[in-house]
Structures are given as structure tokens and as C-alpha cells.
Amino acid sequence: MSTQTIMIxxxxxxxxxxxxxxxxxxNHGVADLSIVGIxxxxxxxxxxxxxxxxQREKVVLPSGNLDITLYRDDWSLISQNPIVKKSDIGFLLEDKRVILVDDVIFTGRTIRAAMDAIMDYGRPLSIQLAVLVDRGGRELPIQPDYVGMVVAPHPDERVDVLLSEKDDCDAVVLSPR
Structure with a gap:
């Protein structure tokens, strides 16, 4: 099994x-919209x-980022010393429609943890999910609202999203586990 690029x-x-x-x-425009990345x-x-x-709508949207490490239901299995990054949501979530963004959705557990974390910041009007890749395999009844690509990899394959901000290129690749 070799590495295969599925998005350039x-x-x-x-x-x-x-x-x-x-x-x-x-959302019929951008009123009350906010963006939060995982x-x-x-x-x-x-x-x-x-x-x-x-750029398109000529507005400034509130945005933030979320670390869900300690909200995961499996963090103690991953590591006894989890690496916790900083969450930064510097606006009130009440009366906001939150667009939650992640690179890949698989089991749904990361998204469940992210929703729990968001609720600790307040109660938004709604939470919508945007992902670049949906690889199927859900263990929880969570589905994205916005999807870049749906792919059905072999169970022995992993989906890696490479982004120029950290990997010097933008691509999605399937590779052996």
C-alpha cells in the first residue's frame, strides 16, 4: 500500500x-456568525x-481557536501527559452561530469534545460543522454541515491533511497506518 494524494x-x-x-x-448572510477552529x-x-x-462580505467576523485535549474521552489512553494547547475565544458565544472547523472528521469524538468545550464558553444559537475531509466511520451521530471532500479509505489507511502553515504545501494524502 503506497501513499496516494487525493487533493492538491x-x-x-x-x-x-x-x-x-x-x-x-x-446562514442568509453573516449576521451573528463566528468561526472557531479546532x-x-x-x-x-x-x-x-x-x-x-x-473579503467577500466586507465584514470582520469574531473568531477563535479551541483545544479539546482535556475534553476527549480517550485522553488518558493517548498519553499520561497530554500536550495542551491554548484555547482562545475572545468573544461572547451567546446569540452567535458558531461555525466549528476541523480538517478531518472520522469517528465524531473530536467534534463531541469540541462541542463540550464550546458550551463551557457559553450557549451559542447554533453550532455548524465545516470539515475539509469526511472519511466516514462515525461512532457518534455527528455529521458535518459543510464538506470539502468525502473519501472512503481502507481501514488500514490514514488521511493526512497537509497545510502550508505547518507543512509547506496544501494537500490531502492517504497513507498506510
């Missing part, structure tokens, strides 16, 4: 353009989506 830079850019447009369309890849994608919406 132009595919990622086109997907983010489409997701940004769908967010504005589905560490790490979701933070970079959230920034890009935010910039696209702001």
Missing part, C-alpha cells in the same frame, strides 16, 4: 471557496475560511 493545493483552495460560500448562503489543522482552515468570507 488547487483542490483545497476550491473546497474552501465553496465551503465559505455555502456558509454565507445557508487545534491544529482546523485553526488554519478556520482562518482561511474567515478571510474568504470577510
Amino acid at each position: 493545493e488547487s483542490d483545497v483552495e476550491r473546497s474552501l471557496d465553496r465551503i465559505s460560500l455555502e456558509i454565507v448562503e445557508r 487545534h491544529t489543522g482546523g485553526v488554519f482552515l478556520a482562518r482561511r475560511i474567515k478571510e474568504k468570507i470577510e
Whole structure:
């Protein structure tokens, strides 16, 4: 089994353009909209989506980032000393429609943890989910509202999202576990 590139830079850019447009369309504009990215890849994608919406709509959207490490139901299995990043939500969530952004959705457990973390900051009007890649395999009844690409990898494959902010290129690759 070899590594296979399933999205290149132009595919990622086109997907983010489409997701940004769908967010504005589905929400009938940008009133009360906010963007929150999940560490790490979701933070970079959230920034890009935010910039696209702001440029198109000529607005400034509240945004933040979320570390869900201690909200995970498996953190004690992953490591006895989890690496906790900083969450930064510097605005009130009440009366906001939160667009939660992540790079890949798989089991749904990361998103469940993120929703728990968001609720600790306040009670938004709604939470909508945007992901670059939906790889299926849900263990919880959580589905994204906005998706760049749906892929059904072999159980022995992993989906890696490479982003220029940390990997010097934009791509999505399937690779052996």
C-alpha cells in the first residue's frame, strides 16, 4: 500500500471557496456568525475560511481557536501527559452561530469534545460543522454541515491533511497506518 494524494493545493483552495460560500448562503448572510477552529489543522482552515468570507462580505467576523485535549474521552489512553494547547475565544458565544472547523472528521469524538468545550464558553444559537475531509466511520451521530471532500479509505489507511502553515504545501494524502 503506497501513499496516494487525493487533493492538491488547487483542490483545497476550491473546497474552501465553496465551503465559505455555502456558509454565507445557508446562514442568509453573516449576521451573528463566528468561526472557531479546532487545534491544529482546523485553526488554519478556520482562518482561511474567515478571510474568504470577510473579503467577500466586507465584514470582520469574531473568531477563535479551541483545544479539546482535556475534553476527549480517550485522553488518558493517548498519553499520561497530554500536550495542551491554548484555547482562545475572545468573544461572547451567546446569540452567535458558531461555525466549528476541523480538517478531518472520522469517528465524531473530536467534534463531541469540541462541542463540550464550546458550551463551557457559553450557549451559542447554533453550532455548524465545516470539515475539509469526511472519511466516514462515525461512532457518534455527528455529521458535518459543510464538506470539502468525502473519501472512503481502507481501514488500514490514514488521511493526512497537509497545510502550508505547518507543512509547506496544501494537500490531502492517504497513507498506510
